[in-house]
Amino acid sequence: MKGFKEFIMRGNVIELAVAVIIGAAFTSIVNALVDGIFNPLIAAIFNADEINKAVWQIGPVSLGVGAVLGALINFLLIALVVYFVIILPMNKLNEAAYVRKHGHKPEDEEEPPTETDLLVEIRDLLAQRETGGAPEQRPAVRGEGPAHGAHGAQ
Structure with missing residues (x-):
């Protein structure tokens, strides 16, 4: 039971539960918007009573585009609201x-050094330590590293 309690009390689980609850509540708002505004507009464009019954007639074939358009609009509305109401303000707060x-x-901030930059710096510091002088300023050579230094392979 101790492991289960730790799992439940972990922050991610609580946040996920809150997200599901908010998502369910938000779904009713989006559904009302789609059903009340967008479905009638699309139904009028396709000359249908309901968006789900809207079809596109191509010869003898009827394509039921209404249900697909309704789902697509629903998805886009949710994505827009999530971005502008949640993501954008959170990014501003984090910044x-x-x-x-x-x-x-x-x-x-400066870009962090790449692995190659760090290896070149290490090579130059090792060369400086061996010679007791200033590090050589030479470009990195592909395949050259600690095992294949300036003094040849092992």
Whole structure:
């Protein structure tokens, strides 16, 4: 039971439960918007009583595009609202918190060095230690690393 209690009390599980509850409540709002505004508009375009009955007649074939359009509109509305009501404000809040903590925007930071940059620096420091002088300024050579240094293979 201890493991189950730890699992349930973990933050991710609580956040997921809240998201499901909010999502279910939000679904009724989106459904009302789709059913009350968009379905009648699409039904009028396709000359149908309901969007689900809207068809596109191509010769003897009837394509039931109404249900697909309704689902697509529903998805796009949910995605738009989630982005503009949740994602965008959260990104702004996270950026403001980062600025308060670090004193600058995250974009202002330098790119971290690549693995190749670090290996070249290590090679040069090792060469400097061996010669006792300044490190050689030479470009990195493909395949050259600690095992294949300037003094040849092992």
